[in-house]
Amino acid sequence: MTKIVSTSARLLVVLATSLMMVACSQQESGDSVTSESSYFNTSLSVSEIMLSILEPASDTLWDNAGWIESAAGYEELYPTTDEGWAFVRAQAAVVAESGNLLALPGRALDNDAWMIYSQGIVDAGLTAMKAADERNEEDFFQAGATLYSVCTACHQAYNPDILNAFDEEDGQ
Numbered sequence: 001m002t003k004i005v006s007t008s009a010r011l012l013v014v015l016a017t018s019l020m021m022v023a024c025s026q027q028e029s030g031d032s033v034t035s036e037s038s039y040f041n042t043s044l045s046v047s048e049i050m051l052s053i054l055e056p057a058s059d060t061l062w063d064n065a066g067w068i069e070s071a072a073g074y075e076e077l078y079p080t081t082d083e084g085w086a087f088v089r090a091q092a093a094v095v096a097e098s099g100n101l102l103a104l105p106g107r108a109l110d111n112d113a114w115m116i117y118s119q120g121i122v123d124a125g126l127t128a129m130k131a132a133d134e135r136n137e138e139d140f141f142q143a144g145a146t147l148y149s150v151c152t153a154c155h156q157a158y159n160p161d162i163l164n165a166f167d168e169e170d171g172q
């Protein structure tokens, strides 16, 4: 029993010491937390964020807005149930936070236009969430259109090669 107590006491001392060291090193650097890229694990590439997170979520928004003419006639694509709206709202949240993922130190390509485009993704995602909350189809559609133009503008600026592949795949 005493052994266990003294072991945990020692552990506490070790823990307290390391916490103090962290606190000291933070003070020494004097920087704001956001400039500390070492806090973020950005081993997922920009390409991976696009393919696995941002594009699937965005596709859900685009697939659930507007209307199509098919053999069956005119079809509205908007959700028709509470569950449907809750689902697209959650995907809009993924879109919004993806903008922050792109802006993380260690991932952002610069501190300038890249940040404006990343912020544009956040804004479009938040607008789509609000529209989903309000079941506002027109606003939801507009948020999707704005989102699409931010994707295209950033690709144009940073990776023009991507434009063709992206447009073909999307077929919009």
Ligand code: HEC
Pocket: 045, 046, 047, 048, 050, 051, 054, 055, 058, 102, 114, 117, 118, 121, 147, 148, 150, 151, 152, 154, 155, 158, 159, 162, 166
């Ligand atoms: C802040 C800039 C930026 C924004 C905004 C952006 N992208 Fe990208 N995207 C890139 C860059 C840079 C690449 C190339 C990454 C690479 O190949 O290393 C890319 C690549 C891609 C790719 C190809 C990935 C691959 O490796 O095949 C897809 C798909 C894609 N983006 C989809 C999107 C969609 C959908 C949106 C909007 C919802 C979007 N992107 C918004 C910068 C951006």
